[in-house]
Amino acid sequence: MKFLFVGALLLTAGTLFLMWIGEQIDQHGIGNGISLIITVNILARLPSAVYDMRSRIQSADSPQNAILKVVLLLALFVAIVVAIVYVTRGERRIPVQQQKHVRGPKIYGGQKHYLPLRVNTAGVLPIIFASVLLQFPQTIALWAQGQFETGS
Known part of the structure; x- marks a missing residue:
């Protein structure tokens, strides 16, 4: 029980620290702080993901089939990025x-003006939250699998 309390306290403190860093980035005009931190996190994982993909292609039974899967995955990635930018x-x-x-x-006035309303006023945050929600069932499944394993 003590571990859960300390763990929750440390995670909360770390989150508050990252939020403070994001606000400092905003105040000093470098960019959108929280989005910049998330982008750096994604880019930091990119080399290991590329290495993992390369090792899976090399160890696959059918390298042509593995390369086709990678090409399809990259095409899907590009299509999703285009759709996100469009929305x-x-x-x-x-x-x-x-x-x-x-x-x-x-005579003054009478011109036509437009009031621009954005389709998605929140920016990319809904996309980030959607990706987290999509990973939630996988996390629950991994947790449940660990709970039901037998210690033989």
Whole structure:
């Protein structure tokens, strides 16, 4: 029980520290702090993922089949990135008309303007949370598998 308390306390302290670092990055104008930390985390895992993929291709029974899977995986990755950029950058333009004003011999206003409303106002955070939610069943399955193993 003591381990759970200390573990929860350390995870909370680490999260608060990372949030503070993200705010410092925001204040000093380097970029969006939390997104930058998440990006660095993803890029830090990239070399080991590439090495793992290369070793799986070399150890596969059919290297051609493994290469085809990698190509399909990369194509799927590119398609998902394009879809994410499309949804994140998308906006709906709502036409707004201004009233015409007559002041003396001149007429002011009456032009068509647009009110841009973004489709996804939260940016990439919903995508990050969706990936976490997709990993949740796998985590539960791994935990459950460890609970039901016999010690023979």
